[in-house]
Amino acid sequence: MIDIEKEAARIAEQGESAPRLARDPVNQPMINNWLEAIGDEHPGYTEVAPPAMVQVWTMAGLHGQRTLDDPLGAMMTILDEAGYTSVVATNSDQTYHRYLKVGEHLSVTTSLEDVTGPKKTGLGEGWFVTTRSTWWVGDEAVAEMRFRVLKFKPARKPEPKPETPRAQAIRPSVNRDTEYFWEGTRLGELRIQRCGGCGLLRHPPGPMCPECGATKPKYLVSEGYGVVYSYVVHHHPQVPGRQTPFVIALVELDEGVRMLGELDGEPSIGRRVEVVFTKVDDELTMPSWRPRADR
Amino acid sequence: MNAAIVGxxxxxxSKDSGRSELQLAAEAVRAALQDAGLEPSDVDGLVSFTMDTNAEIAVARELGVPELTFFSRVHYGGGAACATVQQAAMAVETGAAKVVVCYRAFNERSGHRFGQVQSAAAANIDNSWSYPMGLGTPAAMVAMFARRYMHEYGATSEDFGRIAVIDRKHAATNPHAWFHDRPITLDDHQSSRWIAEPLRLLDCCQESDGGVALVVTSAERARDLPNKPAHVRAATQGSSVDQFTMTSYYRDDLTRLPEMGVVARGLWEKSGIGPSDVDVAVLYDHFTPFVLVQLEELGFCGRGEAKDFVASGALELDGTLPLNPHGGQLGEAYLHGMNGIAEGVRQIRGTAVNQVAEVEHVLVTAGTGVPTSGLVLGQG
Known part of the structure; x- marks a missing residue:
């Protein structure tokens, strides 16, 4: 067993690596290539380099080798040996002290700041490795970077997700006060509670009318038309029985009450919609909305 | 009220505490008692709020609290944070208990994640009008309000983002904050992914593991204890017409939080102060849009004007209404508002990491979109 924390402490104790000199000085052709690749059309980068290029100048090149005292390389080797074979960069925070001028020749030093783990992540169990690099022109520090990678054991590929039919969707609980609604959807009717005493329309329903106190609720069957009062486009997390993204709309029915439902179509507030019914099984039929052409 | 938070x-x-929720609760309560200069044997009351798995008696057992004469659990999740202090203060005032500890502890990230769809919640009949329709996460439920608020007042995603930027700025200088040293820019907010449009990732608070506890006793007893007490000037709950938890979509107006209006009226009336007397505002910030609505409900600005109030810089530490100096739940941790109350106490004591100068009154609010509560804490 490799004691990762002990190895990390040993590498951290070695402090900063020796300065490693950039292959080339800061130069205009490389600046031009970089600006083109990034799509940065800022006209100011003649004689000075874009600050975000700093890492470019000290890249080792296609066939480059890490130096022996490079702490990130040393830590990667140890984690490889411990079975944490995959790597993904997670954070990179750079601080620029000044612009770099064409002709300046950079060197870089790196130290190991922190190794934490093992952590369970979506990618698999792994260790977060944080290094701090400083770029120098002579003995002047010109830029710094805190860089974090996750070195992980790839989790076994999950089984391909099965289709998520509506049958997996969350089911409503139904009780004496609400069963008329779900009876209605089974019959293709969108029912709105109407007080048997004063006629108040109410959704969501309840057993006692808050206006007149009557406990004899009845219902009317809605025409099924309304307008979008508000809506949400749901992206994360996954919702049982649904493919993301999807739209949930709060619809104000022409009868005056509001009701939630999925909207199959481009949402906007004020858009006219109509109800559709989708049978899930013999017990449950869900109402939802679809756009309706303006009359 | 004749009560104070003394510990x-x-x-x-963290994101993975590595210990049970009960251990977190017991550790937090023990730390609070130590801070108060009291022993577990001094405690005779315990209060928490729903969605906490730690029974009062279980916490008492771990602490070695021998006898309880008052125990209570307030409803509606995060909306109850400040109500725990109200319950404790009422217990102290009526003599039901002498020393009451309010607590909250959970593994909300490594254990049961609050941001996921809570399928079991659909068993509640109220939720049968939302969850089966695909509306099953707190973010999506708040997004429905936010979309309408944007439509009516012209607020934008950037207006919401400014709240996240302020919270993260304050968290950046708070070593206890999860996002210590990790400020964000408005661009970061704007480029963060959609969770439930119009909410982006950085509009949503984190899921946290941790525990917080507060010790409440009488103002008289507080005088003999080591810390400067944070006096409970007012504490109130609020629920309003046609109230649901998270889905009060059937009222006339979707751009308001009338239950917070009830809290505001109660707080100003009972404390005798008004919005202009508040030196620090710790506003519940599980999702950014509701911070704007709270500013309006509490009377810091007019309806629809919160976006301009926020953009004016009022919420900065040197502004007229410093917001969440600890970094809030977006920046410090999501302990359902209890860490915000603790920050209120530190601001009164003068010991906060981002201390505001000359703090006389701190306003603290609890969860929004649900029946809620609020506190005014003050100097002696």
């Missing part, structure tokens, strides 16, 4: 305690705030 605060917390565990570390």
């Amino acid at each position: 605060i305690g917390a565990t570390d705030f």
Whole structure:
């Protein structure tokens, strides 16, 4: 067993690596290539380099080798040996002290700041490795970077997700006060509670009318038309029985009450919609909305 | 009220505490008692709020609290944070208990995640009008309000983002914050992914593991204890017409939080102060849009004007209404508002990491979109 924390402490104790000199000085052709690749059309980068290029100048090149005292390389080797074979960069925070001028020749030093783990992540169990690099022109520090990678054991590929039919969707609980609604959807009717005493329309329903106190609720069957009062486009997390993204709309029915439902179509507030019914099984039929052409 | 918060305690705030929720609760309560200069044997009351798995009696057992004469659990999740202090203060005032500890502890990230769809919640008949329709996460439920608020007042995603930027700025200088040293820019907010449009990732608070506890006793007893007491000037709950939890979509107006209006009226009336007397505002910030609505409900600005109030810089530490100096739940940790109350106490004591000068009154609010509560804490 490799004691990762002990190895990390040993590498951290070695402090900063020796300065490693950039292959080339800061130069205009490389600046031009970089600006083109990034799509940065800022006209100011003649004689000075874009600050975000700093890492470019000290890249080792296609066939480059890490130096022996490079702490990130040393830590990667140890984690490889411990079975944490995959790597993904997670954070990179750079601080620029000044612009770099064409002709300046950079060197870089790196130290190991922190190794934490093992952590369970979506990618698999792994260790977060944080290094701090400083770029120098002579003995002047010109830029710094805190860089974090996750070195992980790839989790076994999950089984391909099965289709998520509506049958997996969350089911409503139904009780004496609400069963008329779900009876209605089974019959293709969108029912709105109407007080048997004063006629108040109410959704969501309840057993006692808050206006007149009557406990004899009845219902009317809605025409099924309304307008979008508000809506949400749901992206994360996954919702049982649904493919993301999807739209949930709060619809104000022409009868005056509001009701939630999925909207199959481009949402906007004020858009006219109509109800559709989708049978899930013999017990449950869900109402939802679809756009309706303006009359 | 004749009561004060005399002790605060917390565990570390993390994404994986590595210990049980009961241990987190016991650690937080023990730390709060130590801070108060009291012993577990002094405690005779315990209060928490729903969605906490730690029974009052279980916490008492771990602490070695021998006898309880008052125990209570307030409803509606995060909306109850400040109500725990109200319950404790009422117990102290009526003599039901002498020393009451309010606590909250959970593994909300490594254990049961609050941001996921809570399929079991659909068993509640109220939720049968939302969850089966695909509306099953707190973010999506708040997004429905936010979309309408944007439509009516012209607020934008950037207006919401400014709240996240302020919270993260304050968290950046708070070593206890999960996002210590990790400020964000408005561009970061704007480029963060959609969770439930119009909410982006950085509009949503984190999920945290941790625990917080507060010790409440009488103002007289507080005088004999080591810390400067944070006096409970007012504490109130609020629920309003046609109230649901998270889905009060059937009222006339979707751009308001009338239950917070009830809290505001109660707080100003009972404390005798008004919005202009508040030196620090710790506003519940599980999702950014509701911070704007709270500013309006509490009377810091007019309806629809919160976006301009926020953009004016009023919420900065040197502004007229410093917001969440600890970094809030977006920046420090999501302990359902209890860490915000602890910050209120530190601001009164003068010991906060981002201390505001000359703090006389701190306003603290609890969860929004649900029946809620609020506190005014003050100097002696």
